[in-house]
Amino acid sequence: xxxxxxxxxxxxxxxxxxxxxxxxxxxxxxxxxxxxxxxxxxxxxxxxxxxxxxxxxxxxxxxxxxxxxxxxxxxxxxxxxxxxxxxxxxxxxxxxxxxxxxxxxxxxxxxxxxxxxxxxxxxxxxxxxxxxxxxxxxxxxxxxxxxxxxxxxxxxxxxxxxxxxxxxxxxxxxxxxxxxxxxxxxxxxxxxxxxxxxxxxxxxxxxxxxxxxxxxxxxxxxxxxxxxxxxxxxxxxxxxxxxxxxxxxxxxxxxxxxxxxxxxxxxxxxxxxxxxxxxxxxxxxxxxxxxxxxxxxxxxxxxxxxxxxxxxxxxx
Numbered sequence: 001x002x003x004x005x006x007x008x009x010x011x012x013x014x015x016x017x018x019x020x021x022x023x024x025x026x027x028x029x030x031x032x033x034x035x036x037x038x039x040x041x042x043x044x045x046x047x048x049x050x051x052x053x054x055x056x057x058x059x060x061x062x063x064x065x066x067x068x069x070x071x072x073x074x075x076x077x078x079x080x081x082x083x084x085x086x087x088x089x090x091x092x093x094x095x096x097x098x099x100x101x102x103x104x105x106x107x108x109x110x111x112x113x114x115x116x117x118x119x120x121x122x123x124x125x126x127x128x129x130x131x132x133x134x135x136x137x138x139x140x141x142x143x144x145x146x147x148x149x150x151x152x153x154x155x156x157x158x159x160x161x162x163x164x165x166x167x168x169x170x171x172x173x174x175x176x177x178x179x180x181x182x183x184x185x186x187x188x189x190x191x192x193x194x195x196x197x198x199x200x201x202x203x204x205x206x207x208x209x210x211x212x213x214x215x216x217x218x219x220x221x222x223x224x225x226x227x228x229x230x231x232x233x234x235x236x237x238x239x240x241x242x243x244x245x246x247x248x249x250x251x252x253x254x255x256x257x258x259x260x261x262x263x264x265x266x267x268x269x270x271x272x273x274x275x276x277x278x279x280x281x282x283x284x285x286x287x288x289x290x291x292x293x294x295x296x297x298x299x300x301x302x303x304x305x306x307x308x309x310x311x312x313x314x315x316x
Contacts (some may be wrong), residue, residue, distance in 0.1 A: 010036065033055060077109040275288070
């Protein structure tokens, strides 16, 4: 990825980079922008360090581990889940979520007890880890799965096969992976997916801005379906970059970064204005936080995520 960045900056003379996705890729590429300067945006790359390292040219129009964990804890508290088992991927995403849950619990939900079970990336069999969780006494209220796809689906399938649902243990995905590839999700978990829950940042009940409605229309005309929330934010990133180039008359990364730091623009889901807290290791740097976390539950087999039930915040 770094060699591609070098080529794009030194040979292709790009004005900016929108992406990448996975934190394991995004973080080293963000670091490399210090050596190969270019504006870089991320949306669904969650490692706190991407913004906490205070890179000069890197901006996040999207969520990060600490924010997601804090918002999820509000939901756990609302559900009164006080005994929670967490299957944690051994990655910046997984460990970032683990650390953030521990830290935020002190402030939001001190009564909660977490049992964290780590799992290597890319496994095909999570039975040993899940068996440890099944053997816990008392039984956890919920299994939280912090794995990337397709492994999150594999773990959920195996949890169902081990009888977690029969024991009253709910399944909660730590991210909105069931919405990324619903076909693979239902093929993996079958009827065991009914009742499973996941957080996301899009709801059919949320109000899009005029910009958001325009993008939604364009996307739906081309692809025949509504865009995933990260795609709304990618569109915002592109508009911010274009606005910065138009306003400054420059593609110089230093000029653009200075402008973007202070931009205020209508995004697809609300006004975008970045927080730039200079405190060392503070992730609120080149970071927007104007999003709302929603929690959905599948109520029937093969249900489209757009038809799942929003359970939090409750719909009045």
